[in-house]
Amino acid sequence: MYRVRAQAAISLGAVQTEPQVVEALGAALRDDHPSVRAAAASSLERHGDPSALPALRAATRDRERAVQQAAERAIRTLERVARSQPQRVPRGSSGSRGSSGSSGRSGSGTSGPARYYVAVGRPGTNVRGVPREVLDRARDVIASTAEGISGVEIAPENERPRAAQRVLSQRQLVGYYLDSSIVEIDQRPGGGLRARVSVVLQSYPDRNIRSMLNGSATVMGATGTQAQQQAIEGAIRGALRNLPQAMAAAAASAQAASPSRRGRRGRR
Numbered sequence: 087m088y089r090v091r092a093q094a095a096i097s098l099g100a101v102q103t104e105p106q107v108v109e110a111l112g113a114a115l116r117d118d119h120p121s122v123r124a125a126a127a128s129s130l131e132r133h134g135d136p137s138a139l140p141a142l143r144a145a146t147r148d149r150e151r152a153v154q155q156a157a158e159r160a161i162r163t164l165e166r167v168a169r170s171q172p173q174r175v176p177r178g179s180s181g182s183r184g185s186s187g188s189s190g191r192s193g194s195g196t197s198g199p200a201r202y203y204v205a206v207g208r209p210g211t212n213v214r215g216v217p218r219e220v221l222d223r224a225r226d227v228i229a230s231t232a233e234g235i236s237g238v239e240i241a242p243e244n245e246r247p248r249a250a251q252r253v254l255s256q257r258q259l260v261g262y263y264l265d266s267s268i269v270e271i272d273q274r275p276g277g278g279l280r281a282r283v284s285v286v287l288q289s290y291p292d293r294n295i296r297s298m299l300n301g302s303a304t305v306m307g308a309t310g311t312q313a314q315q316q317a318i319e320g321a322i323r324g325a326l327r328n329l330p331q332a333m334a335a336a337a338a339s340a341q342a343a344s345p346s347r348r349g350r351r352g353r354r
Contacts, residue, residue, distance in 0.1 A: 088117075088118070088119035088121055088122055089121075091114070091117060091119065091122045092119070092121045092122045092125045093306050094114075094306075095111060095114045095117075095122055095125035095126040095129055096125050096128075096129060096304065096306055097278075097304075097305060097306040098110060098111055098114075098126075098129050099111075099125075099128060099129025099130075099131075099132040099133065099303070099320065100129075100132070100303045100304055100305045100306075100316050100317055100320040101305075101316055101320075102316070102319065103133045103134070103135055103323075105137075107133065108130065108133060108135045108137060108138050111126045111129050111130050111133070111138070112126075112130070112138055112141040114126035115127060115130075115141050115142070115144070115145045115153075115157075120148070120150040120152060120153050123145065123148060123150070123153045123156075124150070124152050124153045124156040125156075127142060127145055127153065127156035127157045127159075127160050128156050128159075128160065130142060130160050130164070131156075131159055131160035131163045131164070132303065132320060132323065132324060133323075134163060134164060134167045134323065134327065135164070135167075136164045136165075136167055136168040138160070138164060139161060139164050139165070139168070142157045142160050142161050142164065143157075143161060145157035146158055146161070163327060166327075166330075166331075167327075199237070200237060200238070200239040200257070200259060201237035201238075201259060201260060202235075202237055202238045202239070202259060202260050202261075202262055202333055202337075203239050203241055203250070203253060203254055203257075203259040203260065203261045203262070203290065204232050204233075204238050204239070204240055204241060204261075204262045204263070204264060204290070205240075205241040205243075205245060205250070205261075205262070205263045205264070205290050205291075206225060206228050206229040206232065206240065206241075206243075206263075206264045207225070207263065207264065207265050207266065208221060208222065208225045209221050209224045209225060209228070209266040209267055209268055209283070210266075210267045210268075211267055211268035211269075212267075213268055213269075213270065213271050216268060216271070216314060217311055217314075220311060220314055220315050220318065221268070223315055223319070224266070224268070224283075224315075224318050224319065224322060225266075227319050227322050227323070228264055228266060228285070228322055228326065231322065231323060231326050231329075232264060232326065232329065235329060235330050235333075236330075239259070241253075241261075241290070245291075247291035247292075250290060250291040251291060254290075260333070260337045260340075261289060261290030261291060262287055262288065262289065262290050262296070262333060262336070263287075263288040263289070263290040263291070263293050264285055264286070264287065264288075265285070265286040265288055265293075266283060266284065266285045266286065266322070266325075267283065267284050268281065268282075268283055268318060269282045269283060269284050270282040271314060271317065271318075273309065274304060274306070277306065277309065278304060278305055278306040278309070278313070279304070279305050279309060279313045279314060279317045280302060280303070280304040280305075280317060281302065281303055281304075281314070281317035281318045281320070281321045282300070282301070282302040282321060283300070283301050283302070283318060283321040283322055283325055284298060284299070284300050284325070285298070285299040285300075285301070285322070285325045285326060285329075286298050286299075287299065287329070287332050287333065287336060289336075289340075296332070296336035296339075297332040297335070297336060299325040299326065299328055299329060299332060300325055301320075301321040301322060301323070301324030301325030301326070301327075302321050302324065303316075303317050303318075303319075303320025303321040303323075303324055304317060304320075305317045305320070
């Protein structure tokens with residue numbers, strides 16, 4: 087039945103992003119039923135893997151408007167992700183760096199100079215029954231997702247404010263802190279879990295609120311710790327999709343409000 091296939095496509099949107107998952111969802115875009123195709127497009131949007139763009143662009147020519155719209159939304163999201171990823175320089179080219187060269191980023195897999203210095207806190211929750219290891223894993227997911235954004239350097243855990251301020255001042259970086267909470271975990275009718283998370287973008291190290299990002303994800307037909315973890319991770323990735331734009335907007339707002347900038351305007 088198409089409902090089973092649609093549920094499977096939805097469930098794949100909440101699991102860890104792997105090439106075989108993206109490939110399976112790409113194949114589901116060619117399913118006979120539009121509900122399955124639309125669900126596959128939405129799940130590909132959640133994964134945020136730009137390798138799915140060719141299949142999604144083909145789906146914009148689907149005969150069903152709902153599938154077209156789901157594919158178009160996914161394409162917009164994945165194109166933003168693709169733009170945030172640096173262009174890799176092939177090894178051996180004249181512009182490539184040696185392994186001893188400094189990129190200005192600590193432990194990051196992306197290239198380019200750091201612009202944002204981001205500290206990541208351990209998520210909190212009032213939801214009962216969420217194991218500590220799930221929260222620790224959620225913190226790792228937030229850090230790795232943020233570190234994958236161009237221009238982000240992750241600050242050391244438990245860094246003292248004075249040390250953070252010294253880094254920001256010496257390197258002229260913008261400091262942010264990612265605070266987060268697991269707001270809700272619901273058991274869905276017929277089985278499965280839905281998680282809702284909130285990620286608060288704060289200045290760093292003073293931790294004034296700059297923006298709030300929310301995300302949710304559902305794992306169908308499963309319960310237990312593993313399902314909790316999958317749902318929470320999917321919700322986190324959904325919340326962090328707009329993190330690049332939120333950081334850029336907060337930095338621009340802070341710059342516009344800085345005393346030196348106001349002074350220059352007053353002298354014109």
